[in-house]
Amino acid sequence: MVSRHAVMRVARPTDNLELLARMYCEGLGFEEIGSFSDHQGFDGVLVGHPHHHYHLEFTHHHGTFVGRAPTQDNLLVFYIPDDGEWQSQCRRMSEAGFIAVASFNPYWDECGKTFEDIDGYRVVLALRDWTA
Numbered sequence: 001m002v003s004r005h006a007v008m009r010v011a012r013p014t015d016n017l018e019l020l021a022r023m024y025c026e027g028l029g030f031e032e033i034g035s036f037s038d039h040q041g042f043d044g045v046l047v048g049h050p051h052h053h054y055h056l057e058f059t060h061h062h063g064t065f066v067g068r069a070p071t072q073d074n075l076l077v078f079y080i081p082d083d084g085e086w087q088s089q090c091r092r093m094s095e096a097g098f099i100a101v102a103s104f105n106p107y108w109d110e111c112g113k114t115f116e117d118i119d120g121y122r123v124v125l126a127l128r129d130w131t132a
Helices: 017-028 083-095 107-111
Strands: 008-013 031-039 042-048 054-061 075-079 099-101 112-116 122-126
Touching: 017 031, 017 042, 017 054, 017 083, 083 099, 083 112, 083 122, 107 112, 107 122
Parallel strands: 008 054, 075 122
Antiparallel strands: 031 042, 042 054, 099 112, 112 122
16 A cells, blocks of 8 residues: 655635635746635635655635734745756746745845735745755
8 A cells, every 4th residue: 555645735724715726826937726715705726746755735815804914024935056946937937927026034145036916925936055
């Protein structure tokens, strides 16, 4: 019997469900892998890569205002060691509507670039390989 690897889902609310899902699909190359409407007052979109064990879930509760990210240090970090791939990914982020910003933690500016989405949440594209 083959064991299944754990799947990680990062979920967060938004006031901009469709736009946010589109930004992450276009900017990070994600695909919409699921969605739901009016599930006990919630709508949602799941985006991710079909071959990776993680995905993002964006939700909106009817009648609720979420607002912006609570801090400038709410980050998703992606390590991209190839310079050409990293530069291409940075261009896609800008084209998708992400805004390049100075990182709250200067470390991320030393090894990559930080982008902010429409809700103020940030994505770091680190130009390096991950090493423990």
